[in-house]
Amino acid sequence: MSSCVYKVVFNKSASELNDDYERLSDIEKERIAELGADSYFDYEDGDNYVCFLITTPLEIEKYFEILSNNFIEHKSINLSKDILNKKYDIVDDISEKVNPLNSIKCSFFIEDINYWISENLDIDLVLDRISEVGMDNLSQIEKDFLKNFKV
Numbered sequence: 001m002s003s004c005v006y007k008v009v010f011n012k013s014a015s016e017l018n019d020d021y022e023r024l025s026d027i028e029k030e031r032i033a034e035l036g037a038d039s040y041f042d043y044e045d046g047d048n049y050v051c052f053l054i055t056t057p058l059e060i061e062k063y064f065e066i067l068s069n070n071f072i073e074h075k076s077i078n079l080s081k082d083i084l085n086k087k088y089d090i091v092d093d094i095s096e097k098v099n100p101l102n103s104i105k106c107s108f109f110i111e112d113i114n115y116w117i118s119e120n121l122d123i124d125l126v127l128d129r130i131s132e133v134g135m136d137n138l139s140q141i142e143k144d145f146l147k148n149f150k151v
Contacts, residue, residue, distance in 0.1 A: 003038055003056050004080040005090065005116065010049040011073050014042075017049055020072050028066050035059050039112035041105060043097040050097075052079075052090065052109070054116055084117065084125055086139070114141060121145045 010017055021029070036059050042051040053060065060076070067074055082088035091110055098106045118141050126142050126149075138146075 003054055003116065004060075004078050005083055005113065006053045006055065006060055006076055006078055008051045008053065008074055008076045009045075010051075011047070012049060013047055014044055014049045017072070020070065024066070024070060028070070031062065031066060035063055038116070039109050041094055041102075041109035043094075043102065045097070052094065054112060080120070083113070084120055086129065117141050118145065123149060 012020070021032075024032070036055060038054040040051055040053045042049065044050070057078075064074070064076065079088055079090065083090055090113055094106060094109075121142065126138070126145055129138060129142060
């Protein structure tokens with residue numbers, strides 16, 4: 001798995017984080033601009049800014065290093081295994097945060113999540129799911145994986 005899905009929660013609003021960003025050095029701002037993410041979806045949840053990212057562990061570590069060096073508190077969770085094992089439904093989690101302003105961004109992110117899942121499924125995961133829930137209860141992505149699986 002070259003990229004992973006992360007949830008990052010800041011104990012600040014987006015506007016407070018923008019103020020923090022302005023205080024970063026030009027080098028740190030450039031580093032952040034150069035960081036790569038395959039996709040993201042973000043929203044404000046009360047006083048917290050929440051961001052879901054699809055990126056590599058190396059990229060997320062570079063980002064976290066900048067945050068830590070500047071005392072920008074955050075919590076992060078790598079959701080990858082839970083998403084692939086159907087222990088966490090990211091679509092369900094973000095669906096209540098969708099509004100007319102971010103609905104298009106959300107739909108693109110969900111497409112990217114589904115693509116990420118299809119790229120990271122393996123036969124062992126799908127067989128485990130069949131044992132747990134049966135063939136009829138597999139997701140469409142899992143069914144498509146089995147249909148296209150070649151030994």
